[in-house]
Amino acid sequence: MKHTLVARVLDEPGVLNRVASLFRRRAFNIDSLTVGHSEASGVSRMTIVVDTRRTPAALVAENLRKLVPVLDVEDVTHRPTVSRDLALVRVRCAPGERSQMADLVAIFRGKIVDVAPESVIVEVTGDEGKVDGLVDLLRERGILEMVRTGKVALVRGSKADVKTRAADMDQPTSGNGAQPTV
Amino acid sequence: MNLTGAQILWECLVREGVDTVFGYPGGAILPAYDALLQYPIRHVLVRHEQGAAHMADGYARASGRVGVAVATSGPGATNLTTGIATAMMDSIPTVFITGQVPSKVLGTDAFQETDVTGITLPITKHNVLVTEAKDVAHSVREAFAIARHGRPGPVLVDICKDAQQAQTEFVWPETIELPGDKQVPMVRWEDLAKAAELIAQAQRPLILAGQGVMRSGASAVLQAYAEKTDTPVALTLLGLGGFPASHPLCLGMMGMHGEAYVNTAIQEADLLLAFGMRFDDRVTGKLATYAQHSKKIHVEIDPSEIGKNVPVDVGIVGDLRGVIEALLPHVPSKRHEAWRIRILGGQNETRTRDIVHQPDNGHLYAAHVMHDLWTATEGGAVVVTDVGQHQMWEAQYYRHEKPRTLITSGGLGTMGFALPAAIGAKMARPDAEVWVIAGDGGFQMTQCELATLQQEKLDIKIAVVNNGYLGMVRQWQEFFYDKRYASTPMLSPDFVKLAEAYGIAGHRVTTRAEIASTVQAVRASGEPALIDFRVEKEEAVYPMVPAGADLHAMIRRPATEEGVTA
Numbered sequence: 001m002k003h004t005l006v007a008r009v010l011d012e013p014g015v016l017n018r019v020a021s022l023f024r025r026r027a028f029n030i031d032s033l034t035v036g037h038s039e040a041s042g043v044s045r046m047t048i049v050v051d052t053r054r055t056p057a058a059l060v061a062e063n064l065r066k067l068v069p070v071l072d073v074e075d076v077t078h079r080p081t082v083s084r085d086l087a088l089v090r091v092r093c094a095p096g097e098r099s100q101m102a103d104l105v106a107i108f109r110g111k112i113v114d115v116a117p118e119s120v121i122v123e124v125t126g127d128e129g130k131v132d133g134l135v136d137l138l139r140e141r142g143i144l145e146m147v148r149t150g151k152v153a154l155v156r157g158s159k160a161d162v163k164t165r166a167a168d169m170d171q172p173t174s175g176n177g178a179q180p181t182v
Numbered sequence: 183m184n185l186t187g188a189q190i191l192w193e194c195l196v197r198e199g200v201d202t203v204f205g206y207p208g209g210a211i212l213p214a215y216d217a218l219l220q221y222p223i224r225h226v227l228v229r230h231e232q233g234a235a236h237m238a239d240g241y242a243r244a245s246g247r248v249g250v251a252v253a254t255s256g257p258g259a260t261n262l263t264t265g266i267a268t269a270m271m272d273s274i275p276t277v278f279i280t281g282q283v284p285s286k287v288l289g290t291d292a293f294q295e296t297d298v299t300g301i302t303l304p305i306t307k308h309n310v311l312v313t314e315a316k317d318v319a320h321s322v323r324e325a326f327a328i329a330r331h332g333r334p335g336p337v338l339v340d341i342c343k344d345a346q347q348a349q350t351e352f353v354w355p356e357t358i359e360l361p362g363d364k365q366v367p368m369v370r371w372e373d374l375a376k377a378a379e380l381i382a383q384a385q386r387p388l389i390l391a392g393q394g395v396m397r398s399g400a401s402a403v404l405q406a407y408a409e410k411t412d413t414p415v416a417l418t419l420l421g422l423g424g425f426p427a428s429h430p431l432c433l434g435m436m437g438m439h440g441e442a443y444v445n446t447a448i449q450e451a452d453l454l455l456a457f458g459m460r461f462d463d464r465v466t467g468k469l470a471t472y473a474q475h476s477k478k479i480h481v482e483i484d485p486s487e488i489g490k491n492v493p494v495d496v497g498i499v500g501d502l503r504g505v506i507e508a509l510l511p512h513v514p515s516k517r518h519e520a521w522r523i524r525i526l527g528g529q530n531e532t533r534t535r536d537i538v539h540q541p542d543n544g545h546l547y548a549a550h551v552m553h554d555l556w557t558a559t560e561g562g563a564v565v566v567t568d569v570g571q572h573q574m575w576e577a578q579y580y581r582h583e584k585p586r587t588l589i590t591s592g593g594l595g596t597m598g599f600a601l602p603a604a605i606g607a608k609m610a611r612p613d614a615e616v617w618v619i620a621g622d623g624g625f626q627m628t629q630c631e632l633a634t635l636q637q638e639k640l641d642i643k644i645a646v647v648n649n650g651y652l653g654m655v656r657q658w659q660e661f662f663y664d665k666r667y668a669s670t671p672m673l674s675p676d677f678v679k680l681a682e683a684y685g686i687a688g689h690r691v692t693t694r695a696e697i698a699s700t701v702q703a704v705r706a707s708g709e710p711a712l713i714d715f716r717v718e719k720e721e722a723v724y725p726m727v728p729a730g731a732d733l734h735a736m737i738r739r740p741a742t743e744e745g746v747t748a
């Protein structure tokens with residue numbers, strides 16, 4: 001099973017290293033990890049696709065939350081999301097095949113963004129399934145080089161309903177939430 | 183007020199309540215050492231930085247305060263790492279300050295440069311590299327906050343030499359906010375209600391208490407809970423002392439070297455209440471057959487521990503004391519007579535096998551050393567153990583009544599821990615009677631700290647349990663490697679003469695009859711002393727659950743004729 005976690009993290013040196021180190025030492029499997037700017041300055045947003053056959057997503061999320069620069073983590077797997085993956089593919093394409101290639105790419109709402117004598121670069125954006133579909137077809141024609149960004153995701157609807165862990169808690173009891181006496 | 187980064191460092195430590203630091207100077211930390219002379223902080227000069235780390239750790243374990251160690255860049259910092267990892271595995275609040283090469287030459291392989299934040303990333307709760315004086319105050323303040331917060335742990339602050347030297351305005355951050363949602367979450371009513379329901383239904387409940395009892399100061403409320411619900415208490419190694427050993431409901435230690443009846447009780451219980459423990463592999467044995475018949479309630483401050491090794495029916499994230507206090511009014515007063523009698527049967531059976539109850543046959547057994555040391559010190563000492571057979575015998579035969587009276591490396595199992603950790607413990611609690619118990623192997627790993635002990639004029643007593651082997655490894659070779667003793671027989675120095683070379687009184691004990699009198703003599707001396715106990719060479723710790731085996735598949739001490747009659 002694959003889960004998509006969205007983590008907002010402080011944009012500071014070493015934060016990607018901390019996350020990567022956590023996944024390595026806990027033997028969590030990452031399918032993809034993207035990181036980039038978010039709406040807030042000083043805050044980056046990571047979209048992490050994890051393979052949860054060995055470790056439940058909730059445990060991965062709790063481990064992420066323990067990292068000091070991690071602000072919050074949400075598992076968006078079962079929420080309505082818009083998710084996108086971008087691929088750039090250099091594919092073999094003789095001059096006579098270009099229009100056929102353009103037709104094929106258009107079906108996937110992709111674009112030819114560079115042309116060389118015997119190849120083109122195709123750009124396609126979409127959910128991972130769609131990108132996979134085009135890549136499979138291009139593979140038959142001979143992929144020379146490819147780069148994919150990995151998945152990025154936003155939850156649909158208004159931002160206000162993004163749940164935090166604190167807001168998920170019911171009424172507090174007395175005498176808890178206290179600092180340990182250390 | 184303009185101060186140097188070095189001065190700001192000590193200003194912050196004074197404000198954090200630090201009275202003692204353990205360290206070793208060097209080029210990249212020299213500005214900090216120079217400034218230290220102006221501040222009311224005692225510096226303990228160690229003989230090896232690993233010692234400094236264990237001392238800070240022992241200081242924290244004995245007192246509950248944050249322990250601090252200081253080292254220079256490069257080899258100074260790398261020598262700390264074993265101690266940092268030890269503190270990490272056992273969740274000990276510690277702060278490590280290291281000097282770093284000047285920021286301008288970072289990344290150039292400068293003299294004594296090492297990527298210390300890189301090296302310590304997986305063995306610290308958090309770490310930070312400080313390149314400018316203006317960041318010192320905030321970084322140090324944050325380090326202490328993180329070290330103490332939630333599940334405690336080690337934090338390292340690596341400060342470039344030029345950041346120590348530069349001047350900047352010192353502003354003490356009165357409050358500090360950790361990024362994101364780092365608060366210990368509120369306990370949910372529904373979880374408490376579900377826990378109370380399971381507790382009300384249970385016929386064979388058992389408490390598994392860990393170090394969280396100490397960390398959250400939950401001893402009293404744990405006892406109140408156990409008595410109200412008539413629930414026996416089994417302890418992890420680090421939980422020993424969290425519940426009085428003399429209490430009728432106290433079963434003692436669980437796990438690989440726990441008594442057979444304790445592990446049997448775990449396997450037979452219908453409800454386990456895991457209080458501030460983390461189901462380490464040394465306490466569970468094989469997970470697939472662990473406590474199959476029980477519901478499980480896990481109270482733990484670190485949410486990532488709940489469900490990590492053992493699935494639970496109710497997981498409550500919170501400070502243990504607060505959770506038990508909240509739970510206590512909602513659980514019924516109950517008696518579990520039949521369950522306790524069932525456990526007692528196992529206790530009686532174990533007693534007949536217990537080496538302590540065997541008559542003196544002229545051999546000196548380590549178990550006797552522990553038992554007689556316990557009686558001679560009236561159970562009142564702070565015992566700091568190393569790692570190996572003696573550590574398990576101590577856990578079995580020195581009966582701890584109070585929290586923070588056993589200091590030992592559990593998770594990492596760090597040999598060489600005892601002597602330096604005891605120095606830290608004694609400095610934190612100068613009025614306590616502090617005993618080191620170490621094997622001949624582990625003691626030699628950090629014995630250089632005898633000089634530190636003398637330099638600081640500390641009255642610490644040392645028991646070296648000397649069997650001429652790396653005993654625990656030898657035991658594994660005996661059981662699992664066909665007695666092929668590869669590299670476990672060990673030559674040691676004459677520990678009596680070694681102690682004397684450091685100006686410490688040395689004694690040797692070779693028979694059981696001498697234990698109590700020698701212990702009493704060194705207790706009365708008011709001086710540090712070392713006793714070399716020449717114990718039986720090829721003795722094994724029983725019972726033993728082989729690594730990865732079912733918890734109930736214990737190797738038992740063979741019941742001897744003397745044992746049965748004793």
